[in-house]
Amino acid sequence: MEVHLIDGTYELFRHYHGAPKLLDQQGREVGAVRGVLGSLRMMLKQGATHIGVATDHVIESFRNNLWPGYKTGAGTEADLLAQFPLLEEVLAAYGFAVWPMVEYEADDALASAAVKAAEDPAVDRVLICTPDKDLAQCVRGTRIVQMDRRKQIIRDESGVVEKFGIPPALIPDYLALVGDSADGFPGLRGWGEKSAANVLAAYGHLEHIPKDGTPWTVRVTGAARLVETLRNDWDKALLFRDIATLRTEVPLFQSVGELFWKQPTEAWSAVEASLKAARTDRSS
Numbered sequence: 210m211e212v213h214l215i216d217g218t219y220e221l222f223r224h225y226h227g228a229p230k231l232l233d234q235q236g237r238e239v240g241a242v243r244g245v246l247g248s249l250r251m252m253l254k255q256g257a258t259h260i261g262v263a264t265d266h267v268i269e270s271f272r273n274n275l276w277p278g279y280k281t282g283a284g285t286e287a288d289l290l291a292q293f294p295l296l297e298e299v300l301a302a303y304g305f306a307v308w309p310m311v312e313y314e315a316d317d318a319l320a321s322a323a324v325k326a327a328e329d330p331a332v333d334r335v336l337i338c339t340p341d342k343d344l345a346q347c348v349r350g351t352r353i354v355q356m357d358r359r360k361q362i363i364r365d366e367s368g369v370v371e372k373f374g375i376p377p378a379l380i381p382d383y384l385a386l387v388g389d390s391a392d393g394f395p396g397l398r399g400w401g402e403k404s405a406a407n408v409l410a411a412y413g414h415l416e417h418i419p420k421d422g423t424p425w426t427v428r429v430t431g432a433a434r435l436v437e438t439l440r441n442d443w444d445k446a447l448l449f450r451d452i453a454t455l456r457t458e459v460p461l462f463q464s465v466g467e468l469f470w471k472q473p474t475e476a477w478s479a480v481e482a483s484l485k486a487a488r489t490d491r492s493s
């Protein structure tokens with residue numbers, strides 16, 4: 210059995226910017242929702258059986274209390290934000306397991322679901338369906354992998370090492386150094402992707418990087434400056450790593466069997482009729 214874990218937030222953004230704009234009879238934009246639903250129905254036709262979808266019911270999370278510059282919903286199109294609760298309603302009506310996140314983020318839900326699903330010996334492989342680099346930290350061997358459905362790329366643990374130069378367990382340390390502009394934290398001054406990957410590959414976690422003047426065993430341009438930055442901004446590095454570390458304790462389901470798609474619910478008929486009645490938004 211394979212378990213597919215879907216990043217509903219990513220899918221909604223992707224279809225919002227790629228699918229035609231459609232208005233339902235209530236004047237609500239539903240084009241992105243229809244796009245996501247169509248994509249997941251195609252997965253079922255292609256043989257997927259166990260599917261869970263995580264969404265950011267609200268963009269903000271506990272991480273906004275850790276770092277003031279962390280991402281918010283500010284600047285996001287109103288008709289996109291309005292489709293989040295609609296997406297959750299539509300997918301649940303169709304019979305999918307849906308996890309709307311409020312305190313935590315969709316990424317935390319995906320990480321938690323991956324760990325929980327992988328505990329079941331009946332599960333052969335867990336596919337975390339998102340290109341988000343944060344989720345690379347969850348990859349474990351060939352059992353938990355990351356899938357970019359748009360590019361049809363699957364990365365197991367060796368694939369993560371090939372892409373980032375470090376194993377999955379070091380992804381939070383890597384993001385602490387280089388930052389993540391999509392999530393709104395900057396990393397440490399002077400540290401780039403290459404220097405971070407080389408140093409972490411040589412030493413492992415942040416705590417093992419020599420900061421006492423001991424010469425590094427890896428050649429990195431500007432090593433002395435990087436050491437100074439790491440030493441001066443040590444507390445910030447630990448904070449950014451904590452922010453980048455996905456939580457895996459979010460309670461979502463008791464058994465993988467809960468993710469098995471059977472059929473649409475009784476609510477689907479009304480939802481389907483509303484979606485089918487949607488018409489092109491002439492103002493877009």
